[in-house]
Amino acid sequence: MKQTLTEKIISNHAGRKVKAGDIVFADVDRAFVQDGTGPLTVKVIKEMGKGLNRPERKYFFLDHASPSSKSELSDAHKVLRDFTSSTGAVLSDVGKGICHQIVAEQYALPGELIVGADSHTCTAGGIGAFASGFGSTDIAFAMATGKLWLKVPPSIKVTLTGKLPERVSAKDLILTLIGRISASGATYRALEFTGEGVENLSVESRLTVCNMVIEAGAKNGVMPADDRVSEYIERERGCKVDFERLRADEEAEYESEITIDLDNLEPVAAAPHSVDNIKKLDDLEKENIKVDQVFIGTCTGGRIEDLEAAARILEGKKINPSVRFAVCPASEKVFMDALEKGLIRIFTESGGFIVTPGCGPCVGIQGGVMGKGEVCLSTANRNFKGRMGCPESDIYLASPQAAAASALEGKIVSPLNAG
Amino acid sequence: MKKQLKGKVHKFGNNISTDLICPGKYFHLRSDIKKLAGHTLEDADPEFIKKVQPGDFVVAGENFGCGSSREHAPLIIKESGVGAVLAGSFARIFFRNAVNIGLPVMELDTSGMESGDELLIDAESGKVKNLSKNTELTATPLTGVMKDILEAGGLKEYVRKGL
Ligand code: SF4
Numbered sequence: 041m042k043q044t045l046t047e048k049i050i051s052n053h054a055g056r057k058v059k060a061g062d063i064v065f066a067d068v069d070r071a072f073v074q075d076g077t078g079p080l081t082v083k084v085i086k087e088m089g090k091g092l093n094r095p096e097r098k099y100f101f102l103d104h105a106s107p108s109s110k111s112e113l114s115d116a117h118k119v120l121r122d123f124t125s126s127t128g129a130v131l132s133d134v135g136k137g138i139c140h141q142i143v144a145e146q147y148a149l150p151g152e153l154i155v156g157a158d159s160h161t162c163t164a165g166g167i168g169a170f171a172s173g174f175g176s177t178d179i180a181f182a183m184a185t186g187k188l189w190l191k192v193p194p195s196i197k198v199t200l201t202g203k204l205p206e207r208v209s210a211k212d213l214i215l216t217l218i219g220r221i222s223a224s225g226a227t228y229r230a231l232e233f234t235g236e237g238v239e240n241l242s243v244e245s246r247l248t249v250c251n252m253v254i255e256a257g258a259k260n261g262v263m264p265a266d267d268r269v270s271e272y273i274e275r276e277r278g279c280k281v282d283f284e285r286l287r288a289d290e291e292a293e294y295e296s297e298i299t300i301d302l303d304n305l306e307p308v309a310a311a312p313h314s315v316d317n318i319k320k321l322d323d324l325e326k327e328n329i330k331v332d333q334v335f336i337g338t339c340t341g342g343r344i345e346d347l348e349a350a351a352r353i354l355e356g357k358k359i360n361p362s363v364r365f366a367v368c369p370a371s372e373k374v375f376m377d378a379l380e381k382g383l384i385r386i387f388t389e390s391g392g393f394i395v396t397p398g399c400g401p402c403v404g405i406q407g408g409v410m411g412k413g414e415v416c417l418s419t420a421n422r423n424f425k426g427r428m429g430c431p432e433s434d435i436y437l438a439s440p441q442a443a444a445a446s447a448l449e450g451k452i453v454s455p456l457n458a459g
Numbered sequence: 460m461k462k463q464l465k466g467k468v469h470k471f472g473n474n475i476s477t478d479l480i481c482p483g484k485y486f487h488l489r490s491d492i493k494k495l496a497g498h499t500l501e502d503a504d505p506e507f508i509k510k511v512q513p514g515d516f517v518v519a520g521e522n523f524g525c526g527s528s529r530e531h532a533p534l535i536i537k538e539s540g541v542g543a544v545l546a547g548s549f550a551r552i553f554f555r556n557a558v559n560i561g562l563p564v565m566e567l568d569t570s571g572m573e574s575g576d577e578l579l580i581d582a583e584s585g586k587v588k589n590l591s592k593n594t595e596l597t598a599t600p601l602t603g604v605m606k607d608i609l610e611a612g613g614l615k616e617y618v619r620k621g622l
Contacts, residue, residue, distance in 0.1 A: 063603050079490050080530060088618050104486065112487040119490075159528040159552055175530035175556035177614045184618075189604045223474060224522040228551050257525065259551055314474060404483040424478040424526055426502040431482075 042289040044195040045262050046230040049170040049286065053153045060194035060293070069152040069169075071182045072099035074139050075106075076403075077157035077175070079116045082123045084180035093186035095128040099147070101139035102132065106398025109406035129183075137371025137397040140164070140339040143171075144247050145276045145373055150265030150283040155182050159254045160339050160421065166246030167272075168265030168286070173254060193259045195230040196221075197294040200237025202303035207455045209349065209439040210245035211341060211419065214252040215308050217300060219318030227257030229295065232288060237302045238263050243272035244345040251340045252421050255315045264288070276373065307454050309417075309438035313425040321442055321454035329436075330362070332414040334447040336440050337368030337395065338402045341419025344377045350444035351383040353455065354390040360450025365392035366408040368400035392447070404429025417446045464542040464563070464580040466514035468572050471503055473520035477532040477553065479503040480524065489531050496538035513540035516580075518572050520546065524553025533557040533564075543580060545569055545587065545598070558605050561613035565598035 041057055051057050054064035073081045078100055085092070092098055100120045105113040117134070124131040132142055139156065140163035148154055150168030155161060157179040164171035174188070182188040198217065204210070218225070231253045238246070246263050253261030264287050273281050307321040336342065336350050347369065359365050367387045369375035375397050378384050384394060395401070401408030402420045410416055410433035418428070423435035436452060445458035479502045481495065488495040500507045500517070517536060523546035524532060533556050536544060543563035547570070557564040563582055572578070576591040585598040601609060611617040 076486055076489060077528060077530065080534075084615055087615055090618075110487040112490065116487075116490055157528055157530075159526065161528075173528045173552055175528050175533075175552060175559060177530060177559040178555065181614055181618060223525060224548065224550070227522070227548065257522065257550060403486065405486050409484075422476075422478070422526060424476040426482050426484070427478050429484045431502045 042291040042293065044230065044292045044294065045232050045264060045286060045288040046170055046195055046260060047192060048288070049151055049153060050190065050192050052151065058192045060192050062192045063189060064192065065187045065189050066153055068155055068182045068186055068188050070097045070099065070147055070154045071156065071179055072101060072139055072143065073157040073176065073179055074101045074103050075113070075116055075120060076104045079119045080176035081157055081180045081183065082119055084177050085184050088180060088184055090184035092127045092129055092183050096130065098129040098183050100124050100129055100131050101142065102134045103138045103398045104403055105405050106134045106396055108134070135372060135396050135398065137373070138339045138399055140251065141343065141370035141374065145371060149281060150269060151286050155179060155188055160251050162253050162258065162260050163247050163251040163339060165250035165253070165260050165262040166243060167269055168263060170260055170262060172260045193228055193230040194295040195232045196226055197297045198231055198233045199235040199297065199299045200233060201235055201299065201301045202237055203240045204302050204305065207441045208305050208307055209441060210241065210248040211439040212305050212308050213300065213302065214249045215310055215318055215437065216305060217298070218252065218256045218316050219308070220298070221256055223255060223314055223316040224257045226253065229258050231256070231258045231261040233261065233263045234288065239266060240302065242345055243268055244343040247343065248340055255421055307439060307442055307456060309436045309442065309452065310423055311436055312423055312434040315421070315423060315437065321438065321452070325453045325457065329415060329452040331417045331446055331451060333364045333366065333408060333410065333416040334443050335366045335401055335408055335416060335418040335420065336443050337366065337370065337400045338420040339370060340421040341440050342368055342370035342374065344374050346419060346440040347374070347378050347383050348381065350440040351386040353441060353444040353458065354448070355386050357390055357448055359391040359447040362450050363447050364408065365447045366395050366401060367392050368395035368407060369397045372397050401428055403427065417443055417452055419443050462582050464514065464582060466516050466542050466578065467512065468516050468518045468574055468576040468578060469507060469511060470572060470574040471517065471519040474522045474525055475503055475519050476526035477524060477529050478526055480532040481529055481535055492534055492538050495531060496535040499535045499539040508539060511539055511541065514542045515540065516578055517541050517544045518546070518569050520569065521548045523549050525550040528552045530556045530560065533560055533562045537562040558609050559614040561609065563609070567596050567598040
């Protein structure tokens with residue numbers, strides 16, 4: 041039986057060879073929750089009357105309200121602090137960063153099966169893992185038993201050719217793909233990326249692409265791990281790891297196939313209020329859309345390569361005075377790297393401000409909540425109505441380069457025409 | 460789970476996200492499901508919570524529940540008294556969460572249903588009678604583990620009963 045990469049990874053965790061459509065109870069390598077989903081998971085684990093299976097591989101991230109902006113949220117944080125200290129599970133406290141960034145930086149290994157109570161758990165597919173998001177109760181089950189039931193998804197093969205042009209980013213790649221297949225175009229499916237284009241993408245870019253497969257409804261996105269992944273792990277964790285180079289079989293069965301040529305990609309944005317409402321930035325620029333806030337950050341667009349790309353455009357310049365410009369490094373590690381590279385100074389001198397590593401304003405809790413009638417250009421992954429705290433505001437999603445260029449101009453522009 | 464469900468339709472469109480169902484701005488209320496339920500579907504229809512009666516149905520188009528993994532979305536729909544959610548299709552995580560917490564979800568063609576229609580649902584056979592329009596449809600049946608979990612009343616109960 042010829043297998044896709046997703047089928048191979050799940051097989052290794054199910055103790056038998058599986059194919060799309062099979063239902064299995066799979067062994068879980070790592071499971072995590074965040075501060076929004078975690079308290080419910082803790083409650084369910086207690087009600088199930090079970091302890092934690094392998095607590096050292098169960099992670100509790102305080103990232104959404106980082107730091108807490110309300111007493112109820114501080115209470116929820118306390119529930120998670122108490123639970124981790126009594127069970128020996130891993131706590132990642134306020135200020136350390138976003139769950140998906142830390143899982144990729146510090147924990148995930150190629151070929152692993154990782155589940156999290158957050159929809160963007162699929163991010164770790166960029167490391168070569170099978171990673172997927174679930175609800176609090178499923179994760180309670182996984183944490184208590186070390187297993188989770190899964191239906192093996194059929195895969196869509198996405199072949200990438202070429203190389204990203206200057207000022208065109210992984211964000212443009214995934215937005216273009218979602219625009220082509222729609223916000224539900226991969227529901228229940230795996231998106232398997234392959235081809236020389238993948239090898240040409242940095243690991244940071246791979247994480248960004250896999251992060252957003254859920255915006256097309258996918259269960260997971262996965263890219264075969266290579267030397268770049270081992271270099272990334274060594275750089276971030278300071279240690280070498282060995283892993284098996286899993287690849288899909290030549291004649292694996294795919295439900296459909298898509299090819300994207302990176303050389304021909306253009307800067308795009310998702311216009312309000314849905315992520316598949318894709319427009320060319322060149323066209324949006326003609327519409328003269330003023331922005332009130334520009335936000336660079338999140339588990340999609342807050343990695344070091346994102347901050348570097350934005351800073352290159354901003355260096356020595358001042359943003360438009362009508363813009364609030366928030367920069368939120370995805371993790372403490374990203375923040376420290378940005379400090380070292382002088383990026384924090386560039387952002388601050390250009391007129392921006394730095395938000396504590398975490399989710400920041402992405403989900404409308406703190407750090408830059410929108411007001412009525414306002415427009416935000418964000419490097420995040422969701423522009424649903426109300427996402428940033430106000431249903432009467434507009435969110436455009438685009439690359440860090442587009443965000444920097446638009447902050448300078450005070451309106452939405454293509455990074456190819458600016459600076 | 461009740462076998463026969465009867466109630467009125469509250470109709471919604473396509474791509475109803477978990478942000479519309481359970482707005483992020485009420486993130487701090489997540490440990491208080493009763494309070495949070497007072498905001499169910501608020502950003503999709505601010506009047507919904509005043510109109511909904513126990514046993515009513517949320518009926519939507521495609522991709523219901525897309526977006527975040529927050530289980531609070533199906534939880535507050537259940538808490539607000541809704542008997543079942545019917546949609547043309549569901550986002551994966553929402554569907555699974557709903558089954559795990561014991562909220563019936565049914566996938567079928569909802570294009571002919573309108574707000575105010577009265578439905579009679581037989582949960583076991585998946586038959587949905589529209590009493591107002593005198594039509595009948597059958598939902599895609601649940602199978603395997605999902606069916607066992609819903610029948611147990613949710614994943615917690617399923618675990619308690621010993622898998
Ligand atoms: S940064 Fe935004 S999308 Fe990412 S985990 Fe946080 S809230 Fe979710």
